[in-house]
Amino acid sequence: MFIVRRKYEMEKLLKDIHVKRQEMIHLGIENGLNNLETIRVSQELDRLILQYQNYKEQNIIKLFFMKKRFYEKEYRNRKSSIFWRILVTGFMK
Template identity: 45%
Template sequence: MQDKKKTILAEIQKKREKMIDLAQEKGLTNNDTIKCSQELDQLIYQYQSSFRKNRRQRGEIKRKRNLKYMLLWSRIAVTS
């Protein structure tokens, strides 16, 4: 899994550099620049999703959500 994350990070860096070059060469509103930006967004989403998947597998998201509800209910109980 770490290798996949490193690969995605490398792809993100290459895509970011390409987008910057396109923006400087053709402008921010050029179709090629916009397409490259959208591809970069997809890569970033993939990278973030891999973290969520790992956290979900370890149960961290569920624990965090439970803590949030406990804090919410404790506030409600105090104000009631």
């Protein structure tokens, strides 16, 4: 559920960025780049892009820690299984 919601939010952000970029281009052509409306839309686009970058960065950090926990758990399991193998084979000799 969490991953699906996150994916939906990222897709929505990308769509919003695309729409806002098209709006800014249209306003720039019609009114010029120094027009206050063009500048306002450009700033909104900047906020959307920053939001997307932050969201993606958080996702990468969470993925890193999830992988780290997985490998740490696997290491502990492997270490304990080696311990038990040595213990059991030691009693069998």
